Amino acid sequence: MKALSQTLKHISFGIICLFIFVLGISLSITGKYLINTSKLSLRNAMSFLKFEILEESSSKTFEIFNGDLIAELRDENVNLKDSEITIEYKNNFYSETENKNYLKYSVEDKVMNINNYGYIILKNNLVNKDGETFTVTLIKNLSVEKNFFFNMIYIFMFGLIICILISAITFNHLLNKVNQQLSLIENLNSNITLENLNLIRPTNYFKEFDHILDSYEEMLIRLDEQNKKQIEFVHNSSHELKTPLFIVRGYIDMIKRWGKSDPEILNEALVSIEEETNGMNLLIEKLLFIAKESEIKSNISEIELSEVVLGCISNLKFQYPNSNITFIPEYTILESDESLIKLLIKNLLENAIKYGNDKVINISINNISEQNKVILTIEDHGIGMKKDDLNHIYDRFYRANKSRSKNIEGHGLGMSIVKRILNILKVSIDIQSNLNVGTTVHLFFNLKL
Template sequence: MKKISNELLKTYYWIMLLFTAFSISALVSFSIFLWRENEKDIQTVEKFIDYELSEFEYKEELKNLSDEELFKTALEEAPKIQDVYIEFFYRGKKYTRPPYLPDREHNFLDYYSITKTYQPKGYESIEVKITKRFAKNRLLILYTFGSFIFFLLVCLFIISRIQKRFSKKFENSLDKLKMFTQDYNLDSEIRIHNEENFIEFSILQKAFKNMLIRLKEQSQMQIDFVNNASHELKTPIFILKGYVDMLNDWGKNDKEVLDESLVILKKEIQNMQDLTEKLLFLAKSKNLVAEKNNISLDNALKEVIDNLSFAYPKQKINYISSEIFIDSDIALLKLLFKNLIENAIKYGKDNPINIELKKEKKVKVIIEDFGVGISEKALPHIFERFYREDEARNREIKSYGLGLSIVKEIIALLNIDIQIESQINKGTKITLQL
């Protein structure tokens, strides 16, 4: 908490530092501007003096004037600029006009002077001193700088107060959040505390609650998966154990018992192998990466159909082929087709199965059976792991409720659309769009 608060304070300090640098730059620029304006005032007077004294040489009427009258005229005609003083020094006398420049040593902060000497024809040397008083400008700059320092100190004080109040409020909210997270586990009833100081903490609490809910759901799904998998594995293991015991007791001398046991053992071992392969596939499906190559979709389907025809010799499969090549993962496609066609065989009530491969706007694979069908109620759940609409019927045909879960993973990985149409006791039609 202190680290967050200090980082916030550091941010404020950086802002103040940038503001200070900007203000000082503005103050320096303003000072330079005033200095240049003062220089312009002196230059204006200087140009007039240059012009005025040049007239001394060719204006005869000026030569008839006394020194006092001559310089009085020059001073009266000179530009009257605030805080600019003109002094003429001629034959040991000083000539000036009110307001008079203080007769003391002038410091460089408050006064700026230039002195020029002229030698008009017919006159002795004339010294001219032009002085600009900066006192008002200096006070303006000092007042501005002082106001800035005062404003900076006030800002620092306010920042310090804000930081302390923020830290205190933040600590209270953080302590509540800490208690909130420590007091809950996946089985806790989660209550959200409305946080008046920081609404973000209420949002964070809600996000934490949603996370716990999702974790609980996922945890429950994993528990269900393990329980279901354990339950499904128990059945073939129990059967294997039973027939092994029967072989041990009677099969050694009874050929009929031996032959029956070997057939059942082989069948259950195959079922157990199929179940294990499906479980392993689902366990690693999240890390699978499709290895796409240009393949013949027709050859892939024919290979799967041939293998299933060998495994189910009594099943009639009608296949309408088409020579189509696509870029895809052939191993995943074969596994997809095997699960869908095998489901059609298992639930087809020994009726023929129709499979068609065709190309329209998209490549389509249609698998249709005329068996038990799927109810409208069960249709949304068929991709869930271990879901079975009729437990007794699925036991009879050795279905574990994993085939369509595998299908779901593959179609998501290969970006395949699937459409399922089904009616009870009329059959199921599955359309894959690749």
């Protein structure tokens, strides 16, 4: 993992290198443009001389050698003003070039470079109206162009140095600000505990850190809620276990006092202790199931849904012999975990029995082949629930209509277990309930392909 400062240095170095590269390309293009412009200017000057000499007779052309014609020509063409002219005709020679050695670099009708583009030279043989041939050589001094080019280099270099300095100062300033923000976040971490999950928001220089702190704050809120739920879970669990233990202890004291001499009291105490023990055992099983949720692995196999439902009905008949359940089996094959499906249906069916007011409970299976779905419906006609209670039915130890269901046995963990199983098996559920009308539960399973 790279350090932020090292990453920023690499980015800055990359930007500077890119700037130098672009600068070099720009200077190269500018240099080529200046050279090509100068060459074009020299050729335009030569073309002008060629046109002028072609129209003149020999007598007029000879005026070149006394300089009068050259002055007239320079007034007519601006490209000749910064060019040195050399003209040869038989024994006549006219030259404005101080360094005659430059003439040896000339090549017919080709612009040549002298002294690393200190000068450029062009030579042509021009013929006048009388057919006489004059050798004309033009030399252009590129000192102005070179000075302009090097001035551009100096300006660019100066600008580059300024940019590097500004980048370095900006980089250090930015890095210091970022380090300050990171230090503030580290201090926040050291001050937060399970007992104190409140976030003291520091002053931020960057919106991005505000977003980080927003996410951090949301995480702390979730942790605080989970922490409170865990504490509430422990308190509720302790209470649910403490109550039957208190009852068991009371019956034990009763046995010690009167049970030895009164068989009826002894038998009543033993039955009650057995019931409370079974209740505690069931509660512990549910708590263990919730506690080991992350360790639960589904064992997928081929099961027949109607057989599972019939098995759940048969088991619950022993516990609730007065229950009235109607179910018409329909052959349906699923691929799922049989034990988890049994536990899922058992919890939902047990709730329907407990809160069904001893009225008939209808169970049905509806295969929807075109959607590759099967719907298991459990419908009771009992006390039902309010819409507000539906939002909390999956909360641990939550029991709707407490005033009316206080005499109904239960711990408020069944629907929490149902939710866990639904998540594990990826089964959808839909619950509809009306107060004093009843509750209908739809489970949506995928059919075996």
